[in-house]
Amino acid sequence: MLEIGDCAIDLAQIVKATAQSTQIRLSPAAHARVAASRAVVEAYAAGDEPVYGLNTGLGGNLGYRLDPASLAAFQIQMIRGRTIGVGPLFSQAVSRRQLLCRIIGLAQGGAGISPAVLDGMIAIFNRGVTPAMPGRGSIGAGDLGLAAHMGAVVIGRGQAWFADRLMPGAEALAAAGLSPVVLGPKDALGILNTSAVTCGHAASVLADLADLLIFATTAAALSMEGYAANPTIFDARLAAARPADGQTRAAAMFRQILAGSYLHDAPSRSIQDALSFRVLSQIYGPTLAAFDTAVEAVTLEINAAADNPLVLAEDRVILSTANFHTPAIALAFDSLAIALCHLASASLQRTIKLMDPRLSGLPKYLSPVGGASVGFNALQKTASYLHAEIRLKATPASLDSVPVSETVEDHAPNTPLTIRKLEEQVLVLRLLIAIEALTAAQAVDLRGQPVLSAPTAALHAAIRASLPMLDEDREIGPDVDRVNDIAQDAEVLAALRGYFLGLSLNPLLAGG
The missing domain is CATH 1.10.275.10 (Fumarase/aspartase (N-terminal domain))
Known part of the structure; x- marks a missing residue:
């Protein structure tokens, strides 16, 4: 009840x-x-x-x-x-x-x-x-x-x-x-x-995005392990030296998600990795902050008396208001869509760099076959397409309005459209992250299956329970779709959420 x-x-x-x-x-x-x-x-x-x-x-x-x-x-x-x-x-x-x-x-x-x-x-x-x-x-x-x-x-x-x-x-x-x-x-x-129709839809989209952010964070950590990246970039002292919005929280999140990983057991391959690995806390921090802003705006709207006209019972009066107007939600969702573009760009770059032997130290295109084998290389085209669509869905929707009702109603924030396009963006971003996760799992296997952190090991195991390591060229698109299904599996998500507890995350992100 x-x-x-x-x-x-x-x-x-x-x-x-x-x-x-x-x-x-x-x-x-x-x-x-x-x-x-x-x-x-x-x-x-x-x-x-x-x-x-x-x-x-x-x-x-x-x-x-x-x-x-x-x-x-x-x-x-x-x-x-x-x-x-x-x-x-x-x-x-x-x-x-x-x-x-x-x-x-x-x-x-x-x-x-x-x-x-x-x-x-x-x-x-x-x-x-x-x-x-x-x-x-x-x-x-x-x-x-x-x-x-x-x-x-x-x-x-x-x-x-x-x-x-x-x-x-x-x-x-x-x-x-x-x-x-x-x-x-x-x-x-x-x-x-x-604005209850808007808010109910927004709650659903934010819940889906919360699950995606947990999957994306774990996939990025698995990429770190596949790349043998330097984990000292998440040192608490570094984040505290420039505590930009959400950065210290994001750094703490990655420290917790990578706890127990082999990355901490030996000198790193490089003192400084490519930016797509080094700026994880810098881009996830603002994304978490933007997520919180959207959640707060929607929660406030749901629990407010946003009626027009508004009954003020204590004063026994009814007054006209404009409290039905929701630009705060619209701007929050437009901002969140832009933030997700930064996650998408970094994910795409990590995927590409894992396939480059000059940077990863792994076989070309992550193919153990060599020669003319395409390995995972063709997926770069799919990832590039997905990245372009994600950018398209980040185009702000709150900037334009058409006067209606004899021009009396001459301003509108188009809030429902900002939510709908974020929903569509989330669907595409999940596919892009699925490519990263699939690629990272292959990289980890080619690196000799080192000791992974608990959450990345859980994600790797979920992928390998459905898909074998790539040992010859095969139809790779269906593999991505399968990882996309895994990213939405209730049991997998419940397991991954457990590793994010105690991080002072929004209840939606913590699965609460």
Whole structure:
């Protein structure tokens, strides 16, 4: 049981709750907060003062006043008219996180939602009904057009998953023993005016990236061992001498991941390696910091009262806000995408250098055959393609917006697009890191299988359990795909996460 309302819910809790079908409930304090804010809405609904979205139209229709008799019908009209999402649906898991994010936001009291409506949404979540939402249609100035698909299910319309089957929303509610929720004044806007769709998607992408960063860190350490690189570059004194953002933490991470490696047992091959090996803490540090910034921005949004208009129950007033605007998240995701380019560039260079006998001291192209054998060399083309796509996905999406709604809404951060392109970047980056891991495993074998650190030995063993060492030219692309599967295997990831404990990492990175 996950209780909502007293403490901030972090992304690790959201991912865990939706993965394990956790039940949720409001705390007594949240119940009281929601009831108090609803009383303010009802007082305004009975009065004459214009309140955005309560007794006025939305956007360009701001000047239109609604009469009291039409408020109930306007709720249905608002949802139906703003159900504008298009394209493939978010996955059921992502949509479940999006619903949970909206429930958490409504529990803050700022929307003035009817307690019965919030209770109905909690029942929908607890009974396993998940609104189906298309993935495209929000520009990050709130997610009205996508959240409308969530609202549609609440009132018995739209589409939803139930028992892993997609069906009309009314059928899903009935199958779960539920009835459509009846909305009162401002309830539709309370459901729709949110960034919960953005945040649920962001939580999922960051969880995937956390797993990738653990895999990438371990693969980079395995490359260090395959290259017989100098590990003194991670000396704590060096990091402390210029403690740039995240650098000391990253250096400590690599010291821990390489503990017990043969690299510490004998003089290094070189006092100074190529930069792609030497700058690991310098590039992983800012990446970890950028990851933290994105997590913090999303977590804040989920647990905030980011509604417009905002009900201030203690002062019994309702004020218009722009708290639905999410440039902080958009900028964080654009920055994170750029940071991942640096990881990708260094990974590509380590892969190439492992194949160069002049630099690695290993057989050309890591082929034990020699002669005309291509070994791993052809994979450099694949890696180069992947690197180019990763760079493409780093193009900022938050820089451009088009005025809409009679130019009243004339700025947008395009936050959902920054998240979507990072999701696509993560898929490609994982393939690039899979090439590095596969190459590093071959290099370690050619170096006579020296004593590896515990985590790199675990990754090497997982690769070799599925793929033999390359001893003749063979179809190598499928090998990369297999390592990509290994990088997402639940047992392998759980084992690798264990080596990252105690590093003061974000709970998502630590698997918490």
